[in-house]
Structure formats: C-alpha cells, structure tokens
Amino acid sequence: NGQCPDVFGSGLQAAAIMAFLAPVAYLTHQQVWRFYKWALCHLESWCIHRDKYWYFTCLMRARFEEHKNEKDMRKAIQLLREAEEEFWFRQHPQPYIFPDSPGGTSYKRYECYKLPEWCLDHWHPSEKAMYPDYFAKREQWKKLRRESWAREVKQLQEETPPGGPLPEALPPAQKEGDLPQLWWHIVTRPRDRPVERERERERERERERERERDRDLTIHACK
Structure with missing residues (x-):
C-alpha cells in the first residue's frame, strides 16, 4: 500500500554509537557506517514512496546524530548490540538487492568470460x-x-x-x-562488461531523456 511502518522505532539505539572513540577491537566507524547503510537499504525496501522514505531517513539520521558524542565505550557497544538485535526482528523479508551485488540477479554473471x-x-x-x-x-x-x-x-x-x-x-x-x-x-585485468556496459549506459541516458521530456510535457499541460 506504499505505507512505511515504523520499522526502526525508538528502541533502535544505534545512534548512541560514537565510532571514532570506540576501541578498534570491538567497534569502529566502518562498522557503524555499514550498519547505517544496511538499515537505510531495508528502510528503502519498506518505503515505496520516496517522500516517505526521505522522511524516515531524516529520523534515522537524527537518531545517529543524537548520541554521536557518547564516550562510554561499554554503553556504545551495548547499544550497538541492541540495535542489531532490533534490526534483525524489523528487517525486510525481501530487501532490494542491486543486480550486481551478492545475491543479485546478475552477480558475477560475466565472470565465466574472464x-x-x-x-x-x-x-x-x-x-x-x-x-x-x-x-x-x-x-x-x-x-x-x-x-x-x-x-x-x-x-x-x-x-x-x-x-x-x-x-x-x-x-x-x-x-x-x-x-x-x-x-x-x-x-591487464579484464573488463567487467566489454561492450554491453556502454550499451546499457546509452540506453539509460536515453531513458533519462525520455523521462525529462515527459516531465516537461506534464508541466506544460498543467500550466
């Protein structure tokens, strides 16, 4: 129905993690970034309409920014653990996967030709x-x-x-x-897509030009 549920409610305390002050053996800023990006990917799978997605994205970022100066390492690690547990229960059952990413429809499709x-x-x-x-x-x-x-x-x-x-x-x-x-x-590394990549880019540019023409016609009709 296009509605975006509160998939990451107030219980998600990943915002309390201060990556740059955390010990490397337990918590790093790369780990927080990966968790944040993964949460946004699942949030995008829940929210069909872009306006709702950007709204909940701002709320998500606000939670990360709320406790960015947290200095208690034990608290930061505990909050990360709780956030990961809640994320596990609230994750999307079928998240969107990019075609070239692991699990995508065209992942390593061209490896057999290399x-x-x-x-x-x-x-x-x-x-x-x-x-x-x-x-x-x-x-x-x-x-x-x-x-x-x-x-x-x-x-x-x-x-x-x-x-x-x-x-x-x-x-x-x-x-x-x-x-x-x-x-x-x-x-001497081989190309990922020797010829097809350029063709796909050209088709994508053509589709983008068509979308721009459609938007211009829509704006002109509204006027």
Whole structure:
C-alpha cells in the first residue's frame, strides 16, 4: 500500500554509537557506517514512496546524530548490540538487492568470460594480428615487468612487517613515477562488461531523456 511502518522505532539505539572513540577491537566507524547503510537499504525496501522514505531517513539520521558524542565505550557497544538485535526482528523479508551485488540477479554473471591474462600467450599469430596495437603495448608491458619484478619484490619484503602484512593494501610506489607493487594484474585485468556496459549506459541516458521530456510535457499541460 506504499505505507512505511515504523520499522526502526525508538528502541533502535544505534545512534548512541560514537565510532571514532570506540576501541578498534570491538567497534569502529566502518562498522557503524555499514550498519547505517544496511538499515537505510531495508528502510528503502519498506518505503515505496520516496517522500516517505526521505522522511524516515531524516529520523534515522537524527537518531545517529543524537548520541554521536557518547564516550562510554561499554554503553556504545551495548547499544550497538541492541540495535542489531532490533534490526534483525524489523528487517525486510525481501530487501532490494542491486543486480550486481551478492545475491543479485546478475552477480558475477560475466565472470565465466574472464580468462587469465596468460591465455593470450597461446593465441595464434593470425589472431594477434587482429589487435596489433594491444599486443604491441602488451609486449612493452611484459618487458617492463621483467625489468621491475626484482625491485618490486625487494620493496615488498622490506616494507612487510615480520608478522605479515597488516592491511590488504599493497605498499605504494616509493616515489613519483615509479610503478606500484604488482602492477601487472591491474594493467591487464579484464573488463567487467566489454561492450554491453556502454550499451546499457546509452540506453539509460536515453531513458533519462525520455523521462525529462515527459516531465516537461506534464508541466506544460498543467500550466
């Protein structure tokens, strides 16, 4: 019916969480952000009409802002636990999922078409001749990779702590103009949607232009 119930009532105390003052082992600002975004996603699934959604979104944000200066860590952790429990009972049974997100209709749809880059080494010369510019550039990349590999491994070993790397991110280049660590996989990564993505974007732009024309005609008719 388009009505948006009070899915996150006064019992939702996630607003009492002060992320920047919380201990990293228990509570981080990333955890609060993820919870906030996830709550908004379910709120959008409950509220069909956008005006109601934005109204309840403002109420939700107000609850987060109400206790943003909370300094009692035990209270913040307890409030987060209570908020997650209430969210579990009030979550939407069938929340909206983006097509490319995990659980979406097109999640990893194009992964089966992505082959390892080394497969190009087994192409026949007649096949490579159809893409001369790319394979010429690829030979330059391979030469640069052979020249920079020893330096990349040395830097990686020097900057890695004894107990192993802490973050997943690789160390950056030492100076401007140098290559980052393991750059080969970044340069040669396959496209997500080689041709279809551009076609979808063009269709979306065309639909947006049609919607604008419809709005203009509606405004003109009302006048």
